[in-house]
Amino acid sequence: MPNLLLTIRYDGTRYHGWQVQKNALSIQAVLQEAIWKLFGEKMDIKGCSRTDAGVHANMYCVSFHAPFYPGEYHTLCAINNALPEDIKAFRCEETDDDFHARYSCVAKEYIYNIYNAKHENPFVSKYSFHYKYPIDEKKLNTAASYFVGTHDFSSFCSAHSDVEDTVRTIYHCSVERSKDMVQIKICGDGFLYNMVRIIAGTLLDVAKGKIQEDDILQIITSANRKNAGKTLPANGLFLNKVFYGEVNLES
Amino acid sequence: MPNLLLTIRYDGTRYHGWQVQKNALSIQAVLQEAIWKLFGEKMDIKGCSRTDAGVHANMYCVSFHAPFYPGEYHTLCAINNALPEDIKAFRCEETDDDFHARYSCVAKEYIYNIYNAKHENPFVSKYSFHYKYPIDEKKLNTAASYFVGTHDFSSFCSAHSDVEDTVRTIYHCSVERSKDMVQIKICGDGFLYNMVRIIAGTLLDVAKGKIQEDDILQIITSANRKNAGKTLPANGLFLNKVFYGEVNLES
Numbered sequence: 001m002p003n004l005l006l007t008i009r010y011d012g013t014r015y016h017g018w019q020v021q022k023n024a025l026s027i028q029a030v031l032q033e034a035i036w037k038l039f040g041e042k043m044d045i046k047g048c049s050r051t052d053a054g055v056h057a058n059m060y061c062v063s064f065h066a067p068f069y070p071g072e073y074h075t076l077c078a079i080n081n082a083l084p085e086d087i088k089a090f091r092c093e094e095t096d097d098d099f100h101a102r103y104s105c106v107a108k109e110y111i112y113n114i115y116n117a118k119h120e121n122p123f124v125s126k127y128s129f130h131y132k133y134p135i136d137e138k139k140l141n142t143a144a145s146y147f148v149g150t151h152d153f154s155s156f157c158s159a160h161s162d163v164e165d166t167v168r169t170i171y172h173c174s175v176e177r178s179k180d181m182v183q184i185k186i187c188g189d190g191f192l193y194n195m196v197r198i199i200a201g202t203l204l205d206v207a208k209g210k211i212q213e214d215d216i217l218q219i220i221t222s223a224n225r226k227n228a229g230k231t232l233p234a235n236g237l238f239l240n241k242v243f244y245g246e247v248n249l250e251s
Numbered sequence: 252m253p254n255l256l257l258t259i260r261y262d263g264t265r266y267h268g269w270q271v272q273k274n275a276l277s278i279q280a281v282l283q284e285a286i287w288k289l290f291g292e293k294m295d296i297k298g299c300s301r302t303d304a305g306v307h308a309n310m311y312c313v314s315f316h317a318p319f320y321p322g323e324y325h326t327l328c329a330i331n332n333a334l335p336e337d338i339k340a341f342r343c344e345e346t347d348d349d350f351h352a353r354y355s356c357v358a359k360e361y362i363y364n365i366y367n368a369k370h371e372n373p374f375v376s377k378y379s380f381h382y383k384y385p386i387d388e389k390k391l392n393t394a395a396s397y398f399v400g401t402h403d404f405s406s407f408c409s410a411h412s413d414v415e416d417t418v419r420t421i422y423h424c425s426v427e428r429s430k431d432m433v434q435i436k437i438c439g440d441g442f443l444y445n446m447v448r449i450i451a452g453t454l455l456d457v458a459k460g461k462i463q464e465d466d467i468l469q470i471i472t473s474a475n476r477k478n479a480g481k482t483l484p485a486n487g488l489f490l491n492k493v494f495y496g497e498v499n500l501e502s
Contacts, residue, residue: 009373009374085371119327119331
């Protein structure tokens with residue numbers, strides 16, 4: 001049975017995250033219906049990550065063993081026809097039999113968008129957090145560099161989490177502006193619950209002057225959630241890239 | 252009474268165009284409610300153009316005489332608070348007493364977006380027409396240049412129109428690609444009913460090889476709607492710029 005790796009994009013606005021839940025619409029529930037319809041059987045669909053309610057994905061990977069492989073074009077057309085407008089697949093390939101979308105993943109890249117203009121913009125409001133006061137993105141970029149490395153990130157983990165190992169490696173963390181959009185980009189081998197949204201909130205504290213750029217290291221070493229900033233809303237967050245095999249930050 | 256020029260953006264998906272209509276939601280109806288609420292009186296709100304159902308605007312201007320002017324920041328905050336997420340104002344200024352958003356307008360720029368990829372993308376589907384076969388944007392750009400100048404554009408006007416003067420001047424018409432998005436940009440002193448959407452459909456006929464680049468001139472001179480291409484859907488169309496005073500194509 002071919003093991004297929006399917007790559008999708010989704011606008012998470014309407015969904016309660018990836019994972020199937022009772023009484024709430026999830027990406028997984030909608031996607032697996034479309035896959036099951038094409039293949040005529042209810043196989044197990046493995047997702048690369050449990051994204052939260054309202055989070056979007058420019059790239060999200062799933063893997064599953066299919067009874068046959070109709071080829072990329074036909075698989076994508078059939079699945080997309082059965083999917084709503086806010087979830088669409090754009091790549092499909094046959095992969096190694098032991099490949100698993102979640103366990104084979106070596107790194108992920110997230111983007112957090114902050115729309116930095118005095119007034120709201122209807123075209124970005126679903127995909128960014130609106131912040132109307134000035135942001136010095138160079139300062140935030142300096143602060144962001146302190147996240148790079150292997151650290152215990154307990155300060156940047158929501159209290160609801162029961163993960164035991166809170167050590168993660170961040171390969172890249174930067175802040176760039178493109179007109180009114182300030183974009184935080186972060187790549188790491190894994191992320192704790194709400195970690196990117198808390199990092200974004202902490203970087204905003206640098207913009208507000210509540211903390212200095214190099215306070216980031218102390219906040220990390222304190223291992224205390226109270227020292228970090230607020231958890232910014234889910235709608236500004238995108239899973240942007242999923243890496244298998246090796247991490248290529250340039251691609 | 253100060254004459255105010257207010258500039259807004261809107262996602263036209265939910266609306267039946269600019270103009271107030273019975274039994275259909277319009278941008279004008281929603282916007283004037285917000286303006287009337289702030290000023291406490293029902294003055295006449297003049298829009299720069301009658302955009303069609305489903306068309307979007309990166310820039311749309313309205314003018315009206317207000318009983319007082321609370322300044323840009325307060326005016327925008329008050330109006331935006333009363334507006335839904337898909338219509339937002341971003342500029343407001345006091346202008347000459349005889350300024351009229353529609354009659355003072357000297358040119359408008361529209362953009363038509365064609366998403367040129369094999370499979371759909373949830374982030375652009377509301378804002379572009381999906382075309383999955385190859386497009387040679389350089390060929391389309393050459394074809395586009397034939398629209399520039401002063402011509403009778405009856406071939407590019409929907410039959411429903413009862414406009415008598417069908418001569419318009421096009422200052423600029425180009426086609427550019429940015430990754431999977433092919434963008435038609437057109438600027439002119441005025442546009443006939445559905446003109447940009449028919450021009451976009453005709454340029455797509457060049458991509459399909461149904462017509463050659465220089466056939467555009469013959470289609471124009473034929474003054475026959477049947478010789479032009481299909482009217483592409485409204486969701487790919489954006490009013491992008493509105494010019495008063497002088498036309499600056501660079502800005």
